[in-house]
Amino acid sequence: MLFSNLEDKIDWLEKELNDSSDIASRMIEKGGDKLGLVFIKSMIDNLLFIEGVYEPLLLCENKLNVDVLTEIIKSADVNKISLKESVEKILMGNVVIIFEKDEQCLAIDIQKYPARIPSEPPTSAVLQGPREGFTEDIKTNITLIRRRFYNKNLILKDVFVGKYSNTRVVLAFLKGVADKKLVKEIESKLQKIDIDGIIDSHYIIKFLEKNPDSLFKQVGSVEKPDIIAAKILEGRVAILVDGSPIVLTLPFLFFEEIQASNDYYNSHIYSSFIRVVRLLSILISVIVPGAYIAMRVFHQNIIPIKFLVTITNTTRGLPFTPFLEMLFISLLFQILYEVSLRLPSYLGLATSIVGALILGDTGVKAGLISPPGVIVIALAKIALYTVPEQAYQLTVLQYLFLIVGGSIGMIGIVGLMIYLVVYLSSIDSYGCPYLAPFAPRVKSDLKDGVIMGTTKQMKTRPKSFKNHNLKRQK
Amino acid sequence: MIKTISVRQTAIIISILLFANKILVLPSLLYEVSKADGFFIILFLLSLEFLILLMFLRLKSLYPSTSFYDILKLKFGTFLAKFFYILLAIYFFYKIMLLFNICYMYFHVQVYIDASYYIFIFAFLVIINSSVLRGIRPIARSIEFFYGFILFCLIFCIALSIANFDKFPIFFDSKLVNFFDGSFRHLFCFGDMLILLVLIDKVDSNNLLKSKSILYFFTSAVIILSVYFMFYSIFDYTAFLHKNAISDIITFSYRFIDLGRLDIIAVIIIMFLAFFQLCLYAYAFIECFIKIFSKLSVVYSMVVFDLLFIFIVFTSLIDYLVAIKIGVSIIPYLSIFLYFLLPLFCIFVKRGGNDDRFF
Numbered sequence: 001m002l003f004s005n006l007e008d009k010i011d012w013l014e015k016e017l018n019d020s021s022d023i024a025s026r027m028i029e030k031g032g033d034k035l036g037l038v039f040i041k042s043m044i045d046n047l048l049f050i051e052g053v054y055e056p057l058l059l060c061e062n063k064l065n066v067d068v069l070t071e072i073i074k075s076a077d078v079n080k081i082s083l084k085e086s087v088e089k090i091l092m093g094n095v096v097i098i099f100e101k102d103e104q105c106l107a108i109d110i111q112k113y114p115a116r117i118p119s120e121p122p123t124s125a126v127l128q129g130p131r132e133g134f135t136e137d138i139k140t141n142i143t144l145i146r147r148r149f150y151n152k153n154l155i156l157k158d159v160f161v162g163k164y165s166n167t168r169v170v171l172a173f174l175k176g177v178a179d180k181k182l183v184k185e186i187e188s189k190l191q192k193i194d195i196d197g198i199i200d201s202h203y204i205i206k207f208l209e210k211n212p213d214s215l216f217k218q219v220g221s222v223e224k225p226d227i228i229a230a231k232i233l234e235g236r237v238a239i240l241v242d243g244s245p246i247v248l249t250l251p252f253l254f255f256e257e258i259q260a261s262n263d264y265y266n267s268h269i270y271s272s273f274i275r276v277v278r279l280l281s282i283l284i285s286v287i288v289p290g291a292y293i294a295m296r297v298f299h300q301n302i303i304p305i306k307f308l309v310t311i312t313n314t315t316r317g318l319p320f321t322p323f324l325e326m327l328f329i330s331l332l333f334q335i336l337y338e339v340s341l342r343l344p345s346y347l348g349l350a351t352s353i354v355g356a357l358i359l360g361d362t363g364v365k366a367g368l369i370s371p372p373g374v375i376v377i378a379l380a381k382i383a384l385y386t387v388p389e390q391a392y393q394l395t396v397l398q399y400l401f402l403i404v405g406g407s408i409g410m411i412g413i414v415g416l417m418i419y420l421v422v423y424l425s426s427i428d429s430y431g432c433p434y435l436a437p438f439a440p441r442v443k444s445d446l447k448d449g450v451i452m453g454t455t456k457q458m459k460t461r462p463k464s465f466k467n468h469n470l471k472r473q474k
Numbered sequence: 475m476i477k478t479i480s481v482r483q484t485a486i487i488i489s490i491l492l493f494a495n496k497i498l499v500l501p502s503l504l505y506e507v508s509k510a511d512g513f514f515i516i517l518f519l520l521s522l523e524f525l526i527l528l529m530f531l532r533l534k535s536l537y538p539s540t541s542f543y544d545i546l547k548l549k550f551g552t553f554l555a556k557f558f559y560i561l562l563a564i565y566f567f568y569k570i571m572l573l574f575n576i577c578y579m580y581f582h583v584q585v586y587i588d589a590s591y592y593i594f595i596f597a598f599l600v601i602i603n604s605s606v607l608r609g610i611r612p613i614a615r616s617i618e619f620f621y622g623f624i625l626f627c628l629i630f631c632i633a634l635s636i637a638n639f640d641k642f643p644i645f646f647d648s649k650l651v652n653f654f655d656g657s658f659r660h661l662f663c664f665g666d667m668l669i670l671l672v673l674i675d676k677v678d679s680n681n682l683l684k685s686k687s688i689l690y691f692f693t694s695a696v697i698i699l700s701v702y703f704m705f706y707s708i709f710d711y712t713a714f715l716h717k718n719a720i721s722d723i724i725t726f727s728y729r730f731i732d733l734g735r736l737d738i739i740a741v742i743i744i745m746f747l748a749f750f751q752l753c754l755y756a757y758a759f760i761e762c763f764i765k766i767f768s769k770l771s772v773v774y775s776m777v778v779f780d781l782l783f784i785f786i787v788f789t790s791l792i793d794y795l796v797a798i799k800i801g802v803s804i805i806p807y808l809s810i811f812l813y814f815l816l817p818l819f820c821i822f823v824k825r826g827g828n829d830d831r832f833f
Contacts, residue, residue, distance in 0.1 A: 299585045302741075304734030408593045410585060414745040415597045418616060419604055425615035426608045439619035440480055 006034045006100040009083060013038050013098070016087045023090070028057055033064035034100040038086070043093035045112035048075070053095055053108055066104050069097060077109035091166075113137075118144060121223035121245070123388050129265040130226040138168055138242035144225035145172055145238070153177070154232070159190045161204065165197030168242040169204065172228075177235045179466040182430055186237055186250055201241035201248050208239075208250065211427055215393050218429055220249035220256055227261045235467035251430040251465045255438065255449065257390050258282070268452040275450045278386045285383035286397045289326055290405030290413050292376045296322040298409030315370045323406035329369050329377045330402065332359055334395070337381070429465075436464035479673070481680045483614035485690035486621045487673075487754065488527065491666035492520075492694040493628075494569075494751045498744065499576055500663050501705045501719040503798075507656035510643040510706040510713075513699070515656045519664050520695050522813070526667040527691055529817035531684050534674055536821065541675040543765045549823050556766055558816060562672065563762035565665075565805075565812055570755045571786060572662065572801060574598060575794040577748040580718050584741050595787055598752055603776055605753040606760055610676055613757060617750050627743045628697050628720075634736060635704045635723035643706035661809040662801030666751075668812060672758045720744065 003009045010025050017023050026037045037053070052074040062068045070078055081089060086096040086105050093111030118140065120126075121133035134141045142156065153175040161169050169190055173183055186208065193207045201221070209218040220236075222228050223245055228238050231249045239248040258278045263271035295303050296311065303311065318325060336355040343351055363369045380398060384391050397420070404412035427434035437445035442464045447453035459474075461467045479487075496516070504512025537545050546555035578594050586593070605613050670677070677683070705719045716722040721737040721744075730736055756779060763775040770778075786792050792800070 298589060301587070302585060302735045302738045304732070307734075408597055409589065410741070411581065411593065411597045411745055414742060415601045415749060418601055418620075418746070418749045421616040421619050422601075422605045422608055422612045425612035425619070433615065435615060435619060439615035441482060441618060 006036050006098065009098050009100075010036045010038060013083070013086065013090070013096075017090065026054075028064070030058075030060070030064055035064055036098045037095055038090055038098065039095040040090060040093065043111055043113060044095055045110045048110040048112070049095060052110065053097075064099070066099065066102055066106060069106055073106070073108055075108045075110060079107045079109075080104050081107045088166075115140065116245075118225075124222075124224050124227070124261065126260075126262045126265070129261055130224065132225060133223045134225060134228075134245040134247055136243050136245055138170060138240055141225070141240050141245075141247065142170065142172075145228055145232070145240075148225065148229040149174075149232075157183075157187060159187060161190060161193050162195055162197040165199070167198040169198070170240040172232060172238040172240060174232055174235070177233070177461070177467060177469050178237055179235065179468060182250070182466065183237055185430065186239070190239075198241060199243065201239065201244040201246045204239070204241065205248065208248070210429070214427065215396055216254070216424065216427065216434075217257075217390065217393060218252055218427065218434070220252040221246045221389065222249060223247070224261060230261075230264070233461075233472075235461050235465065235469075251432040253429065253432065253436055253464060254424060254434050257387050258450070259448070263452060264455070268454045272451045275452065279450060281383040281386035282390070282394060285380045285386075285394055287401055287413060287417075288383075289330065289376055289380045289398060290401030290403075291410070292372075292405075293323055293326050293402060294405035294409040294413055297406060311370075311372050314372055317367055318370055319368065323402075325369055325373050326377065326402060326406070329373050330381075330399070332363075333377055333381050432465035437462075477609065477611045478676055478678045479611055479614040480678050481683045481686050483618050484670070484673075484677045484683065485686040486618050487614060488667065488670065488687050489690040489694040490617055490621070490624070490747065490750055491669060491754060492523065492691065492698065493747050494666050495573060495576060495663040496698050497701045497720045498580055499717050499719075500660065501702050502714050502717050504656055504660060504702075505706070505713040507659070508648040508652035510645055510710075511648045511653060512656065513643065513645065513702050513706060515653060515660065516702050517699065518653075518657055519660065520698065523664050523667055524691060524695075526665065526813050526817065527670070527687060529814075529821060530667060530670045530674065531687060532821055533671070533817060534677065534679070534683065537674070538679040539675055542671045542820075545674075545820050549820055559762045559765050561808065561812060562668065563759055563766065565668070565808060566755050566759040566762065567782070568662075568792075568797075568800065568805065569666075570752060570759065570783070571792045572797045573748060573751055573755065574787070575792070575797045577744065579794050580721070580744060581741070584718065584721055584737065591787075595784065598749070599780060599783065601749050602752055602756045603780065606757050606776060607772060610673065610757055613750075613753050620746055620750075624743055624746055625693070625697075627739050631720055631724050631740050631743070632697065632700045632704060634730065634739075635708065637729045638708045638723065639704060641707060641710075643703065643710065658806050659802040661813075662805035665809050665813045669754055669758045671817065672761045 003012065006027065010027070014023055014025065020040075022041050024039055024041045028035050028037070035057075039049070056072045056074060057064070057069070060068065060072055066080060070080070079089075081096075082103070083098065083105055086098070086107065089107040090096050092109075093113070094107040094109050097106040097108070099105070115137040116135045118132040118135055120131040124133065132144065134144065146154065151174075155171075155173055155175050157171040159169045159171065160166050171183065171187060171190075189208055190204065193204060195203070195207075198204060205219045205221075206212045211218065220231070222231070222238075228247050228249070232238055236249045236251065239250070241248075258275055260274075260278075263275065266274075296315075300308060315322070315325075320328060332355075336351065336359070340348060340351050340355075360369075360374055364371055364374060384394050384398070387394070401413060401416060404416050421435070421439070424435050425433070425439055433440055436442050437449055442462075444460050445462050445464050447458050448462070456473075459472055460470045461472055463470065500516070501512060504515050508515060533542075533545065540548075543555055543559060546558055550558070574594070578591070581594065582589070605616075701720055701723065704723050705716070706713055708723055709716050718740075721740040724730075724740060725735065725737040759779060760772060760775045763778065764770060764772065767775075
């Protein structure tokens, strides 16, 4: 591209940027040197622009060329670029300085936009341990990870995804620990994504999953930097997406979700107990409604007589069949849950009153639903949220077990359990069996399974997936 | 590349297969023949089963990555290899029908009094199909996943039955001829280790295979013997009336009557065992079928299996009584050939220029 003067260059740039209304340009002429500044008004830090860029330019007594300006501009991030590259830089919130007599330009990164400060994520609250969480700003997120690794082996790799959004996606891993093939595979999968835009990290999950139609989550999603640091240390690869507070991890195993960061900050005995409780909660939430309905419809003879009497007395005269009754209560809870998620907080109390008192209590008194049914569903729905990250998939499973239990009884429940385990056993997360370390059993990884060992006992990195360096401590 | 199953998974499969058809109806059938000396029959038959396991281990060490079909082809030629595989397929299909009918009778009596036959056909076929089509590796991993739970529950059942124990069984109360007669006629409940021969090339070659297989075999054998011992102790002269041994030894536990029917634990465990054993037998059947009709894919073979299964079940061609009748009349003769002679031939017969691996 050949331009005779600075105005032509600025005109070309503005045209490239489609004469968007938030594009600003300034021209400075000093001692015969002419230069222009082009930027997006809403994307830069005004104070930094005036103090760090504009004032030094006005006060400069030397010739205004690329080398001099690189020295005098008060910013850590000044890069020499071509005029063609400047379009992308401007869109990313850089101020670009264009020289009349020089082909090169300068890009100064003083990007600023409204961003949250790191705060405790609502789904990963802890009693002890770090409380900071990731934000929507990728730079903040990178800093949060970086300051946990003062080591040159923490590698960050940039990939830009999205035809229009051109979103920055960063892969973070430990060189010499993470499997090189895994990093390459993830990188190539990201590069192959052909989509118009990436709004959140969840957009790319389906491109990374090997069984995208599966109900089960195959990519880890974390909101806390301490958890990500621990996962990177284990040899996993973290994927940060600009604009998302959720950082993805790979490979991902099914039992990762029963691990919480709190477990590592408490006594391992207590943590083991809590993990058992979590596992039991998953089983209760998924199986209990189905088992209850199976017993009521098919296997009344196995219910202890005292319970049977209570159930019979409370269910007498109900208009619904046992299966429809359970389905009705379950759907009622689901509706209330969805409403409470989306209602403004000041209406939350009203929803609770309507849900618990009017619908629940009055429903029982009116003889539409039975108290045992309400108790079973309430227990199952509460138990669901001991592992909030898996709540959505467990909800679907809950309904599946309810339908199977109501249709063919206990044999259906056992059969569905086996079907699910066979299915999960066939899933492979980037070369790692999904149900590891339990199926197949990886003995050394069981120390961080359900029954935890102490940090001192965890001498090796997980063997469930490939690592270059297994040793963690002597 | 063949996806192999680990040594531990193989050992667990051995352990799970050993329970097939042995802890429900067999104790009472054996009592009818030789009273409490049925305990010695099971001991003897388990020893024979152990022999099959040893032969499998020997074959595995001789031919670490060769399929059983290829071994047979090497020793006897293609025609005979196919013929033996037809016999194996018939045998595995019979085992499926036997197991299905025994389990159906058991569940029907215990927890599905008013339920239709179709529930069982539907449940079993769906799981068998989905599992077999996914391959042996997911099946083996699933069995490994539930193994601890299954073992714990079985031990728990035996522990509960101790509450009903008050005297030792009366041994040596029947004639020696009954012992041999009972052993021969009830061979149909054994021979589960034959599946291993079909899986031989899919098992990981490892030095620990022998020790682990034997260890898991003995674990299961001890549990089975404990069930027989408790059963004959608790029921004594009425043992022949109790057709569901593992359930009955805890059902009549009057000390726990307030807790409701504890035999639900046994019911759930038998459900797990039945599903897994049927999946393994179906997998072995499909493997044989594919070798016999080499142009058929797994999916088509599965369809053939389903149609055959549905036809036989719906026409009641092989129901519970017929399955037992075939078991005590025809199957023992087939068993002697398949359990012992066929593996022995494979170990000892030398044929073909490349085959110099024998004792």
